[in-house]
Structures are given as C-alpha cells and as structure tokens.
Amino acid sequence: MKEGALIHKKICMLGGFAVGKTSLVKRFVTGQFSEKYQTTIGVKIDQKSQKVDETDMVLVLWDVYGEDDFQKVRASYLQGSAGYLLVVDGTRKETVDVAGQLKALAIQTMGSVPYVLLINKSDLRDSWQVESKLYEDLARNACLVLETSAKTGEGVELAFAELAKQMLKA
Amino acid sequence: MALPSRPSLPKSSSEISHEDSKGFSSLRRLLLAPEQTELERLKDRLEDFRLQPQDVGRVLPDAIRLRAQQDSRLLASMIPITQEALSLSIKQSPQLISDSIAPILGPAIRKAITRAMRGMVQSLNQTLEYSMSLKGLQWRWEAFRTGKSFAEVVLLHTLRFRVEQVFLIHKKTGLLLNHVVAEGISGQGEEVISGMLTAIQDFVRDSFGQKQDDGLESLRIGDLTVWIEQGSGAILAGVIRGAPPMELREVFQETLETVQAQFSELLQSFKGDVTAFEETRFPLEDCLQAQFEKKSQGLPLVFWILLGLLLLGMGIWAVQARSDQQRWAQLLERVGREPGLVVTSVQDQGSQSVFYGLRDPLAINPNEILSEFGYTSKQAIFRLNPFMDLTPEFILKRAMLQLRPPSSVAMSWEGTNLVLTGEAPHSWIQQAQLIGPIIPGVTHIQMKQLVDTDLKQFETLKAKLEGETISFEVGNSILGEEQRSALLSISETINAIDQLALLLGIAPHVQVQGFASPEGRKEVNLHLSLLRARGVLNELALGSFRAASIEAVGMGPAFVDEALPPNGIEDSRGRQVGFRVVVGEDRVSERL
Ligand SMILES: Nc1nc2c(ncn2[C@@H]2O[C@H](COP(=O)(O)OP(=O)(O)OP(=O)(O)O)[C@@H](O)[C@H]2O)c(=O)[nH]1
Ligand SMILES: [Mg+2]
Numbered sequence: 001m002k003e004g005a006l007i008h009k010k011i012c013m014l015g016g017f018a019v020g021k022t023s024l025v026k027r028f029v030t031g032q033f034s035e036k037y038q039t040t041i042g043v044k045i046d047q048k049s050q051k052v053d054e055t056d057m058v059l060v061l062w063d064v065y066g067e068d069d070f071q072k073v074r075a076s077y078l079q080g081s082a083g084y085l086l087v088v089d090g091t092r093k094e095t096v097d098v099a100g101q102l103k104a105l106a107i108q109t110m111g112s113v114p115y116v117l118l119i120n121k122s123d124l125r126d127s128w129q130v131e132s133k134l135y136e137d138l139a140r141n142a143c144l145v146l147e148t149s150a151k152t153g154e155g156v157e158l159a160f161a162e163l164a165k166q167m168l169k170a
Numbered sequence: 171m172a173l174p175s176r177p178s179l180p181k182s183s184s185e186i187s188h189e190d191s192k193g194f195s196s197l198r199r200l201l202l203a204p205e206q207t208e209l210e211r212l213k214d215r216l217e218d219f220r221l222q223p224q225d226v227g228r229v230l231p232d233a234i235r236l237r238a239q240q241d242s243r244l245l246a247s248m249i250p251i252t253q254e255a256l257s258l259s260i261k262q263s264p265q266l267i268s269d270s271i272a273p274i275l276g277p278a279i280r281k282a283i284t285r286a287m288r289g290m291v292q293s294l295n296q297t298l299e300y301s302m303s304l305k306g307l308q309w310r311w312e313a314f315r316t317g318k319s320f321a322e323v324v325l326l327h328t329l330r331f332r333v334e335q336v337f338l339i340h341k342k343t344g345l346l347l348n349h350v351v352a353e354g355i356s357g358q359g360e361e362v363i364s365g366m367l368t369a370i371q372d373f374v375r376d377s378f379g380q381k382q383d384d385g386l387e388s389l390r391i392g393d394l395t396v397w398i399e400q401g402s403g404a405i406l407a408g409v410i411r412g413a414p415p416m417e418l419r420e421v422f423q424e425t426l427e428t429v430q431a432q433f434s435e436l437l438q439s440f441k442g443d444v445t446a447f448e449e450t451r452f453p454l455e456d457c458l459q460a461q462f463e464k465k466s467q468g469l470p471l472v473f474w475i476l477l478g479l480l481l482l483g484m485g486i487w488a489v490q491a492r493s494d495q496q497r498w499a500q501l502l503e504r505v506g507r508e509p510g511l512v513v514t515s516v517q518d519q520g521s522q523s524v525f526y527g528l529r530d531p532l533a534i535n536p537n538e539i540l541s542e543f544g545y546t547s548k549q550a551i552f553r554l555n556p557f558m559d560l561t562p563e564f565i566l567k568r569a570m571l572q573l574r575p576p577s578s579v580a581m582s583w584e585g586t587n588l589v590l591t592g593e594a595p596h597s598w599i600q601q602a603q604l605i606g607p608i609i610p611g612v613t614h615i616q617m618k619q620l621v622d623t624d625l626k627q628f629e630t631l632k633a634k635l636e637g638e639t640i641s642f643e644v645g646n647s648i649l650g651e652e653q654r655s656a657l658l659s660i661s662e663t664i665n666a667i668d669q670l671a672l673l674l675g676i677a678p679h680v681q682v683q684g685f686a687s688p689e690g691r692k693e694v695n696l697h698l699s700l701l702r703a704r705g706v707l708n709e710l711a712l713g714s715f716r717a718a719s720i721e722a723v724g725m726g727p728a729f730v731d732e733a734l735p736p737n738g739i740e741d742s743r744g745r746q747v748g749f750r751v752v753v754g755e756d757r758v759s760e761r762l
Contacts, residue, residue: 007442008345008361042373045365057442060345060361062369076372080343082442167442 008058009167011160012078014106015087016098017066020120023150024087025063028160033151040065043077052164059164067098078109082167083116085159086138090119090147093129099138114143114166116159122147123154304472322354325462331412332460334394337364338429338450339405340440344368347404347440347447350454367398367407399426403437408457418459425453501543501550508534510559522549529554532567558610565611572609573602579620587614596624596674628670632751635663635680640706640747644687647701649709660749661711664720667751671717679752680720682707687744688727700724706747 013021022040027033029046044063049056062081067073078084084106089095099117106115117139119130132139139145143166148155199206237244260267306324313323325332334355338347346364351357371385389396395414399406399422406426410418429450430437436446505513505525510533515526529536529552536552558564562583569581569588579592588606599622606615638660640653649657664680671678684703686695703722712720728744 005443005445008343008444009442010343010345010365043366043369045362045369047359047361047365058361060365062344062365074372074376076376077369079372080340080345082343 006056006058007168008060009082009164010060010062010080011163011167012062012064012081012084012106013087014064014073014078014084014099014102015066015118015120016089016092016095017068019066019087019089019092019095020150021066021085021087022063024085024118024120024148024156024159025061027150027153027156029061031153033153048160050160050164052161052168055168057164057168059160067102073102073105075105075109078106081106081110081113082170083114083163084110085118085163086115086142087118087120088130088135088138090121090130091124091127093134096130096134096138099135103138112141114163114170115141116163116166117142117145118148118155118159119146120148120150123149123151307472325354328462329412330461330463331410331414331418333408333410333414333418333458335360335409336454336457337367337405337407337409338447338454339364339368339407340437341368341401341403341405343440343442345440345442345444347444348450348454350451350458352458352460364407367396368405371398371405397422399423401426401430403430403434406454406457415461418457421457421459425457428453497543501539501545504539504543505536508536508539509561509563510534511536511554512557522551525550525552525554527552527554528557530559530564531556532564532571533559560611565609569606569609569612572605573598575602578623584616587616588612589616589619591619593621593623593626596622622674624670624673628667628674628676631663631667631670632678632753635660635667635749635751638663638749640702642702642745642747644745645690645698646745647698647705649705654709657706657709658711664710664718664749665713668713668715668718676717676753678718680718681750681752682710682720682722683725683748683750684722685725685728685744685746685748692726696724696726698724699726702745702747 013025015021017039018037022038022044023033025044025046029048040063042065046061046063048059048061050059051057062077064073064077065071086099086103086106087095088099103115106113117135119135135145144159144162146155146159148159150156234244305327309323309327310320312318313320316323332352334352335357336350337360338349339345340347344365344367346361349357349360349364370389374386385400386398388398393411395410395412397408397410397414397419399419404426406422406429408418408422433447433450502513502516505511510530511527512529513525513527517524517526525536536554537547540547540550558568565588566581566583573581575581575590576594576598579590579594579598582589582591588609590602594602599617599620602615602617606612638656640649640656642648642653667678667680682703684699684701684706686699686702688695700722701724703724707720707722710720728746
C-alpha cells in the first residue's frame, strides 16, 4: 500500500434479529451498551477510524436489520462490502440457520470476502444453546470465530480489528 | 529447424562431374538466385546474433505495455531512472522545465485564487449591501440574539440557493470518495451520510423494481434539498439550501461526467483507497454554487436619510466656512487698517494663526480686535515687536501723553509743526517748550496762538495799578482816611504783581510817582511831590518783594501829556500820586 493512504472499507453486520448487531456496533463505536431492544429498520450506518499496522482505515459499518420470517435482507445492501461480521445469538439455536442463509447471500453478492463469525451474548453462557458443532459449517471459511459480548465488550475490538486486517490483505 | 540442412546443398552438388558442374551451377543460379541471397543474409544474421536497435525499437512500446499489465515491477524500476533524469534535466536546463510547466501552473494558481476570492467577495458584498439598510439593522439584532455572525444572518436571508455540500460516492460500495463543503458549513459524519444516501437509493430501487441506472434524483429535508446524480461508477450528491435552478443539474451532471472520465480506471479498481480522489476537489468545488436575491431596486431609506444629513451637514459647513472665511478676511483687513499696527506675515501653526509684525505701544491692544471679531487667542495670537509710528496721529498721541496739556490747550499738526492753541499757565508753557522738541516726530513747536494766562494776569494787574490815583489837598501831603483805605487794595495789587513776576521770571519796577500842581515855586513843588510819593509808599502794606522793586519818585508839577495816568481827574490833576510799572519791555514782548 502507498504511504499516507486512507482506506475506506464497507463492512456489513449480518445475523438474525436481536442477535446483537446494533449492540456490537454501538459497543465498538461508542463503547456503550443498552439492555433496551430497539429493532433496526432498514440500515443504520456508522463509521469508525481504525489503524491497521501503519495504514489508516475508515470502517463504514452497515448495520442491516436482522432477517426474520417477514423480512429478507436485501442483497443490494450487501453490495460493495469488503467484509462482514456474521452474528449468531449464543442463546438462540435458530439464529445459526439464519446466519447460514445470510452467508450464502453474502457469497452471492460480495464473492468470497473475509468474514468473522461471532457467537454473541457470551455473558449469558448459563443459558447457552449453541455448541461449536452447530456452527461448523459457518466457521469453515471464517478468518476468525469469536465468542463476544456487546454487554461486557468481550471480543468486540478483536473481531473488528481482525476483519479490518483481513480486508486489507484481500 | 529447417535451415541447418540447407547448407548441405552445395556440398552434394560438388560430387557431380566437373563438366556438368559449370552448367549446374549456372542452372542453380538461375533457379535459386533469390532464395540464395536470402539464405546468405539469414546466415549472416544468425552468425552475428546480436540485438539490432531497430528490432528493439519495433517491439519496445508493446513490450512495455505488456509488462506493465503483468505487474508493477517495470514501473517500479523506471521510477528512480525517471526521477534522476528529471532532476538532471531541471539542473541542466531549468528554463526548459519552467517554460513547460508555466502554462499549467499559471491557470492553476489563478483558478485557486479566484475560487478563494469569489467566496470572500460575495459574502463581503452581501454584508456591505445590507449593513446600511433597515433590514440590515433587523438582521443585526437577529445576529446578536442568535449569536450568529452578521454575515451568516445576511446570507441566510438573501439566499436563493446555495450548494452547501457535495458528495462524490463510489457507486458500488457506497463509500465516500470525496466531500467538499461551502464556506462556513461544517461537515459531520460524511461517510455515514454517503452510506445512507446509497442505502436509500438501493431501497428505492429495490422497492420500485427500477433498473440499475435509475434511482432517486432528489430528496427533501425541510430547507434542504439533496440532488443525486447517478453515473456508471460514481454518484454525485449535492446538499442544497433553498430552491436551486434547473441549470444546476447540468453543472452536477457535467462535473460527474468529468470526474468519471478522469477516474474511470480508479473507480473500477477501487479498493477503498480514497487518497487518489483528493484530486476531484476542484471539479467538485465548482458545484458549490450560490445565488443571492437581487437587492430591491433603489437604495435603502436609511441611505437616503444619511445622505440627506450628510448634504445638510455639508451645506451648513459650507455656509459656516464661507462666513468663517469672510470673518477672517475682515479681521485681516481691520488689522491692516489699524494705526500703529503693522502685520508683516500671518502663519498657520496647526489650528492657530500667528500674526507677525510691529506695534506702536500706543496702538490698540490687538487682542481687542480679535475678540471684536469673535476669535480667541486659541485661534490666533500676535507676535509683535514694538516700534514708533510717526504718523501725525501717533505724534500727537505721544505729545499728549508727554505734555499732559490742560484742557484749555488744543494740539494740532500742521505740516511739520506741532501747533498749540488756547491758553495755559506760564509754567506749563515753559515745560512744553522744553519737552516738546524731544518728542519723537516733533521738530517744531508753535505756540503763537497760545495765551500765557499768568502773563495776561500780570498785564491786567499792571494796568489796574497804573489806573489808580491818590489825590491830596492843596499844598499838603497828608493822607486822609479815604486815601488810606484805597491804599489797602492797591497794596494787594502790588503784592500780586510781585508774585506773578516771580512766576514769570521778570523783575518789574514799580514807581510811586508824586505830583504837585503847577502853581507855586518849582523847588517847593518838587519837594512836595516827593513827600506825597513817600507818604504813599510808607502807607502801602507790602510784603517782602521777591521779584519786584519799588521806589517813590517826586515828579514835581504834573506834565499832563506824559505822566498823567489816562484816568486822571482834571480837578485834582497835579495834587496827586500815581503808579507806573516798568518791565524790561524787550523781555516781556519776547515772551509773547
Ligand atoms: N446480555 C447481552 N445482551 C445483549 C448482547 N448484545 C445484545 N443484547 C441485547 O439483545 C437485544 C437486541 O440487541 P440488538 O443489538 O438491538 O440486536 P440486533 O441484532 O441489532 O436486532 P435487529 O436490529 O432487530 O436485527 C437488546 O436488548 C440488547 O440489549 C450481549 O452481548 N449480551
Ligand atoms: Mg439492530
């Protein structure tokens, strides 16, 4: 990379509804967390500067609404993403399947771009439903699989940092 | 390769018989001559297998292109050479380089400056235009209230439209390539806005099933309009305050086309590196246009009021200046006319005028003239040296001061003489005679018409005394009661004459003359007349004389024609005593 370059990258947050996409972005960008659930409608975009090695980056985070039975995620939102975070709610088994569908959609629209698989809500391990066997498929091409918590902040920074690094390499 | 087998040809043909060999070779030459020469040439080249410049020249452009497509190593290896060559070239012929970049540099600098000036001048114009009007005052208040700058308030009120922000967005990723803002606008979260604009585009397109190149063209949020231009690789979005004209669309379109044409490859291969798009700043800034309301026809009321006041002020000032000027001229004229004052120059020293010149000490105090014309010593002062004015007026003034004449004396100037008329005491006349000639300007002093009051009195007393007679009885020298009392007043007269004589500096001689009647003997009569004179002299009550002298003289029989006083009485003529005052006639007349 050229010296003094400023690299902008689009990242999508993909996952079922209420898995904590918005919370993860909020934790990453502002360092805050709220128990209150306000479902995302459409997309919400945030940006955060990130330095990877010697390169300045601006991560543009597309927090897409969670896919459910009523709303399919629009492929056009995913277009142009250089990477994505695939989020599974550790307390809800069914979110693994949703993540699988979204991964397929991502590959279809973005091609094989780096992604990080997050099993979120790690602070609620007592009511954990998702075992690693369950998401073997999802994890297959992931550059990193992490258990995270938007509430405690566990793994959040690392997840974004790793994705940024992989995107630069790609 | 087929070629190496060919040289064996001549070898095999040499095995043929000698007779035939001549014929063969000529046949062969006939048949194969062109190939033969071609072969010879090829052979030479193979033997001398070195790169020919013309060969390299033929393939070089293609070779470079192909290599560059493959990767950037060729480019990398060329960088140091190019740089070195360039720096060497600059060193060797700087003129050449400067000549070649001057045509680009000039316009670029000009453009940058114009751009910077335009914004500044516009806001300045607006601010100036409105700062005088009533509306302007209102807005000033608003600015004060809201804490905005006055220029900003003016801008908001007079704005038709203004492009406040322009986004250049990468179409595929929705990432922001570049972003410019109008002066005074602060952009925030441009990347987020850019993303949202793309998302909205996508949403609209997906929802209404439009084709890829269709999309939202404009958005409206309150006062703001967002115009979006779709290109093949990029999107241009302008945030506009107010109501933009349709021509602005064309500007946006043109800009987008220019940028896309210039950056088509970069747009295609975009991997998030936005630094390369910094160069789109200038074309994008061309989109930051603005238009302001034309000012209402005519000038604001306040302007007219101010103009009116200004004219009035100037009028008053002009009138005042004129009367000031007149007053000053009058002062100068008055000072010039004033006797005893000679102004040689007037100099302006700051706000004060200084009069230089001469002044007779007897002349008027010039400050009185100043105040007479309404000036103070702050505006004008006099620096005058004393001198003596020898005009008659001042000679007379000086004479008056020096001589202090009594009110009965009048002084005048005739030709070159100081003329004194009227009457004055002897002592004053004496003094005037002494001082007069030394008064500057006086050469002669004329007193012919000046009466000496003391001398006149002397003459009067003299005449009075000489008119007195004391009569006696026949043959007798005895003074009766009546005669004695008459002698009392006569004594007083004689005393007065002595006093006046002292004053006048003369020594009169008083003769008490005794007479007798002509009858009788001459000697007797002479004796009798002497007795009578002595008797009178004895009877006179005289003080001690200081100037006069007195004697008794017997005149004998009276000589009517000569000696008798004019009021002599017929009857007693002869038997009497009379008085004569003798003054050195010459001296007295000299005085007159
Ligand atoms: N305990 C815990 N709660 C979390 C965590 N992350 C999210 N939540 C909660 O889960 C709920 C949903 O979180 P969101 O971040 O809104 O989920 P989302 O994926 O954005 O949901 P949609 O926008 O509806 O798709 C909220 O009540 C959060 O407080 C976490 O790590 N731990
Ligand atoms: Mg959400």
